[in-house]
Amino acid sequence: MRFLLDDEQRAFARSLDALLTAADTPSVVRSWGAGDHTPGRVLWARLADAGVFALAVPEAYGGVGPLPVELAVAFVELGRHAVPGPLAETVAAAALLTEPGPAKRFLPGLAAGELIATLAPRGSYALDADAAGLLLTVGDGELRLAEGHGAVRASPDPARRFGLPAADGELLASGVDLAPAVGAARLATAAQALGVGLALLDTTVAYVGRRSQFGVPVGSFQAVKHRLADVRIALEFARPLVFGAALTMAPADVAAAKVAAGEAAYLAARTALQSHGAIGYTAEYDLSLWLARARALRTAWGTPAECRALVLGEERALVHAEERAAGPHTGVTRPP
């Protein structure tokens, strides 16, 4: 047993981190939230060139996957830089499109980054429906290609907007098994949340080190330090759950990773806001982009309660969660 990332996996993380640092993601996020997807598409293509989306697509269809550990490595970095877009949804779509039938034709485009995919349970809102070139719905075991969507709605994370896909459309597959898609998207979301939390902690540590009150850095006060220490603990105990789940892909392990990473990121967000004070409560300050994301990812692809039920192996909850979780869920997923 060697439960550590290998050199290649670490180098992959570093290269993505460098790519995203250079990409000025905060301005990409702000454009995306304003409905201008152009900078986001450019970034999406660069991530595809770096091999991110190919990790979710089988080799036979232009990918190199599925490689859950590498996918988790990548999604930690996507989260760290608050990259916008239907990232976990594209991963879920890649799993669903491997079903027998006409669905497979979209896979090479997903791997190459030419197609951004999103999906939702039939009758629910889909994340970034207006940005996606491939809009899918799932219901009664049927995977359909939706043609168009209704008006776009905002959510508490300005960069996550939702549209209701049309109910009809080409039948791509029937009798689809949702579990692998939900598992892959849930793991990706957990990894993304972990990255969001790590970035929030780093930003906050830097801030409390330079912000002075009473003549000393506020980061020298135990009341501040101890909260940040707790964030570090929560994140560092979520991290091995994420990578352990990537190795087993057992539903209970993935659910456990989702709970731990989602809660750790949310703790990081609450602590970051408190430690920054009022400046952290402004939309103008970039911290807000990560704060909003931490809140959204906490319930995306399985609420904490649903995931805890899965950890306990509660069967009724399992069916319920699998049905519900085939979508991003942020409280606006049902039509009004």
Add this chain to the structure above:
Amino acid sequence: MDLNRSPADEAFRAEARAWLDAHVPARPLPSLETADGFAAHRAWEAELAADRWSVVSWPAAYGGRDCGLLRWLAFEEEYYAAGAPGRVGQNGIALLAPALFEHGTDEQRARVLPPMARGEVVWAQAWSEPDAGSDLAALRSRAVRTAGGWLLSGQKTWSSRAAFADRAFGLFRSRPDTEKPHQGLTYLMFDLRAPGVTVRPIGRLDGRPAFAEIFLDEVYVPDEDVVGEPGQGWRIAMSTAGNERGLTLRSPGRFLASADRLAALWRGRGRDPYTRDRVADALIGARAHQLFTYAHACRVLEGEPLGPESSMNKVFWSEFDIALHETALDVLAAADGGDDAWGGARGTPGMAREDGQEAAREEDAWDEGYVFALAGPLYAGTNEIQRDIIAERLLGLPKGRR
């Protein structure tokens, strides 16, 4: 990156499991913090040692099996999954032995370790003093030079196991005039029954004498019971403190077993919906601790020092242990008719259950586990001290006033 077990690992686990199946007492031993229980636990240490299971990570020469860190973790998982008793030799095995391996002499190792492994000599720690708790370097107990050894005087307190143990180890001030408080300290081993030693047991929260005060009045200790160089005690104690905080004092196996037992308790007593999330959190936390420790152990095996990560581990397991036991007590209370006026009044006379004895024993074990867990955030360096270490050494935040 993998979590694979080799065939040799599986064979080792199977051998441990088979031995434990054949030897673990069918009924839990009486509490370790009672005279009878202490004797029973001491006998269990001897039984473990007879088949070389008491100190698997030690060299064979001292009664071990030369197991590496990962195999030791595997043994601990099997040990606690089998419901085996708590380890009365823990203080010696987890704290003193690493100091002797790193800083002791061959003579000391040959003399001290085998009887420790067999439970013939049970060790207590003697770190804290009335005015030196979190600020351990403020300790004042003295070691004064005398012919062939040292005379120890002063008062130690909160000494776990000291009420029934044989010997103790701790730090003593051997030079009074140093510039800094952590200089001039010497690491010494002494006999709790030597002339000049008075042990006064202290009842912990449930009244059981889990720890004690130790009064020392010119207690003679020969030079051969000094660990490392005189005056270097602080460095020696700190070099093994990471063991206590992190990797070896509380292994993941213990918490995995507790979490599984909690889940079984919850399922067996009506799946109370109000505690469901917390039961799941126990399973999640135990798995997180296991995987965190695997990763930490892998890094240590590749040559990284134990480091301040031990502080994260200590805060995590100590608070996790309390949460798990709180949940268990709430599950028991809810299962005992939470919707009537007697809700939570488990153990009330007249509320005898059909499976009385077994259930009562199980409940006693959760009760004692809860009291035991409450001490976790206090010992081995309080969690506040650990959070300071995490904030300053891992996060790089500025030092402030303590």
